[in-house]
Amino acid sequence: MQPRVYQRHRFANRYTRADIEVLAAVDEAHETLSGPATQKILQRAWQEYRDAQCERLARLSVAQLYRLRKSGTYRHCRVAYQPTRPTQVAIGERRKPDPQGRSGYLRVDTVHQGDLDGVKGLYHINAVDEVTQWQLVGATAQISEAWLLPVLEAMLAQFPFRIRGFHSDNGSEFINHGVAQMLNKLLVEQTKSRPRHSNDNGLAETKNGWVIRKHIGYGHIASAHAEAFDEFFR
Numbered sequence: 591m592q593p594r595v596y597q598r599h600r601f602a603n604r605y606t607r608a609d610i611e612v613l614a615a616v617d618e619a620h621e622t623l624s625g626p627a628t629q630k631i632l633q634r635a636w637q638e639y640r641d642a643q644c645e646r647l648a649r650l651s652v653a654q655l656y657r658l659r660k661s662g663t664y665r666h667c668r669v670a671y672q673p674t675r676p677t678q679v680a681i682g683e684r685r686k687p688d689p690q691g692r693s694g695y696l697r698v699d700t701v702h703q704g705d706l707d708g709v710k711g712l713y714h715i716n717a718v719d720e721v722t723q724w725q726l727v728g729a730t731a732q733i734s735e736a737w738l739l740p741v742l743e744a745m746l747a748q749f750p751f752r753i754r755g756f757h758s759d760n761g762s763e764f765i766n767h768g769v770a771q772m773l774n775k776l777l778v779e780q781t782k783s784r785p786r787h788s789n790d791n792g793l794a795e796t797k798n799g800w801v802i803r804k805h806i807g808y809g810h811i812a813s814a815h816a817e818a819f820d821e822f823f824r
Contacts, residue, residue, distance in 0.1 A: 695755035
C-alpha cells in the first residue's frame with residue numbers, strides 16, 4: 591500500500607518580499623512609528639503621490655503591518671537596536687569630593703578575601719581620609735545591609751575628627767537607603783564615582799593593595815573569621 595502524498599493547502603501571499611522591503615525602508619526613514627501612523631504614511635504615498643511601490647501596502651491593515659514587521663524578511667532588511675537605558679539612583683551625588691584642605695572627607699571601598707569551593711570569604715571595609723591619610727579598616731562576613739551598617743558606624747566613630755564626606759564607587763553595598771539614612775543622620779555628604787573617571791576613588795583602591803593586601807594577603811579567609819579580623823583591625 592503506497593502512502594498518499596499530502597499537499598497542504600496554502601493561501602497565496604498578498605504581500606511580496608518587495609512590499610516588506612518597502613515597509614522596512616519606510617520604518618527606517620521614520621524611525622519605526624506606531625502601526626496606525628505608518629498605515630497613514632503608506633496610504634498617502636499611494637493616494638496622493640502615486641508611489642507604485644506602495645500600491646498594495648496602501649490597503650495594509652494595522653494588524654497585518656505588525657505581522658510583517660515580525661517576518662524574517664523584515665528583520666533581515668532592518669535590525670533595530672535599543673540601547674541599554676541607565677538606571678537612575680537618587681542616592682549620593684555623582685562627583686569627585688573637594689575637601690579644600692579639610693579633614694573628614696573619606697574614600698571608602700571594599701576588598702573581598704576570595705572564594706573557595708563556592709564558599710564566600712570575608713570582606714574588608716577600607717576607609718581613608720583624603721587629606722590626613724588617616725586610615726581605618728573593618729571586616730564583615732557579608733556586605734548586606736544588616737552586616738555592613740554596624741561595622742560602618744563603628745568605623746566612623748573611631749576617626750578622631752568630624753566626618754564631612756563619604757565617597758565610594760557605585761557598589762550597592764554603599765549606594766543604598768540604609769547607608770544613606772545613616773549618613774544623613776550624621777550630616778555627612780555622600781558622593782559616588784563618575785563613569786569613565788577611574789581616579790575618583792583611586793586613593794582607597796591604592797590603599798587596598800599597599801595596606802590590606804600587604805598585611806593580609808590574597809588567600810581565602812572564611813567569613814566565620816570576620817569578627818576576629820575586625821577586632822584585629824581595631
